[in-house]
Amino acid sequence: MMAFAEDADPRFSEKRQDADEKPAKFADKEKKRARIAFTGEEWGFGYQATKKFLELARERRTVPDAGFGAMELKVEREFDEASKNNRFDYQNPDTQPLRTKEQALMAVQQNIADFAIVPFYNPYSGYDYESLRAVASLSRLRGVQQIEASDHYCLAVHESQLYDIVQSSHPGTGFSALQRRMRKSWGLVDTGSGNTPSGEAGYDGEMPRAGLPIDMADQKLIRDRIDVVFAGPDASRRCKAKLDGMRAIGVDVQETAQMVEPHRELARMARSAVSNTRQTNTFFDPISGETRHFSTLGAEAQNGRLFAMVLPYEVAMRSSDYMIIDHNFEQGDPMKTRFMVVENNPDHTLYEDRYRTTDAKTGYWTRRLATIANPHLGDAVPAGLMRMLGMGVGALAILLLVLGAYGMSASMTALSLPQGLEWISSLTATGALGLGLAAAAASFVMLSSQATGSRGVRAMFLFRRDKTAASIGDIENYLRNYGVRHTVVRIDEDSNRDAPASMVLDVEFDPEDFKYGPFAMLFRRARGSVVNGAVKKAFARWKNRGVTLLAAMPIEAGQAQLPKHTPRRWWSEAVSDWLADATETWFIRLSRILFFYVLPAALVLAIVLKFLNAW
Incomplete structure (x- = not known):
């Protein structure tokens, strides 16, 4: 699985290359092992995120690069490390579990790691503002x-406390039977005990683990002996039903602080609560090399309290110091946390003068996003053929315009046309000009063609809101009209600050949003693809918003997160909504005029006329 767990348990080790095998190469050079820094290891998420990242990288032999490789541009010397991602060896990576998100990102910034895996969204707490702020502060x-x-x-107890209870228990009881069992080991010397994991079956989370072997009956026995259960804020919320059940049977349930690392805190409390009356003697025979241990313990340990902790399963099952009592302690399906793979990926528009204009920056990022949506060369073949056809139509348009202009000038100045061009009359020249203009317009549309993406793209735009920066309401309205999934996130608290905090516009483009051609021009958007329009509105310089792209990530199958919007088309929803609003408004206004003005006036007029007729 991952290198950092190999020493603890061979179940998590991958098959290494033999010395006789040739190492993986890239451009006739030996591939460098990918260095991956990640965080969240204390909560179990980091293990799984790194594992899934490596599985995809090994399957595809590369990692997405946000379209950087398709630009074919040279970067400055300090960005030389931002090269192709297929030059890394993902079979034998070097993983670096770090404590904080900032440490993982700075490892990439300082070229200590090639990739950083940090969380950016949690279904319960929402966006991770620390990760977004940290990535926003590092432009590279x-x-x-x-x-x-x-x-x-899961619910787990520490082994040191459990052994106190087991060794001090009454002979013949269920607890006393546990001490007669041999402790399991996954070491290489344990080849004949039947505990060696099967390499063909692979890793199974429910398989027997190292340490004291217990079965389901033993789990229930230990569970009934628990006196105190500790749970963090997140565990208290997600395991509320079972914790309430334990409270109902008299178990003391205590909540720990958010910053407390649960498995280390339980180990500390367990070590402080073990019995001090134990006498342990070690005998070593220098002749035979045999070592014997003798432990003497009274019954006082039976009065001690047994602590349990609600731990992430990925953490508890990797430590042989913990006995898992309940493998699934939650009351519902586990939540998915989204991680972001971050690498050194420069943005040329921040350093090159050629991209200072809005159109140049728009074209740059539109091309990069289109490369993410169509990573394979064959995906863009239809659009390429359309652009080639557009070149031919453009050449025809130039020829028609030249002939038409020449014919019009000759007819207006009464010049004699050269032999072979006598057929060009004033009417013919006018028609040639008209056809040339139509062909030029068609050529422009064909040359701007873009292929439908093979997958979606998630882009995170960072907007500054200080000084004279304009609102992003125009971009939100544009995305809303075309039904593009998006949401706005403020990445910092700006109360009592000198300037408003920046915000992130999280957009999920569908594959259809990249399509542009003659038919899309008529039925979707007249000028460019939906992605092109969104990027152009975002990078409009006159808005003074100082926008940058924090992330440009492909959306795999089933990864779409944000809710889908219903598009608002000017010729359909806009007209129907306007008619509905106009009808309702007119009805209210006309009824108000009728009841408050017309009817009273008619009644007064009728009374006056009747009075005059009677008089």
């Missing part, structure tokens, strides 16, 4: 891939 880093990882909580 960019999110290139999103990974989904989930965990579930």
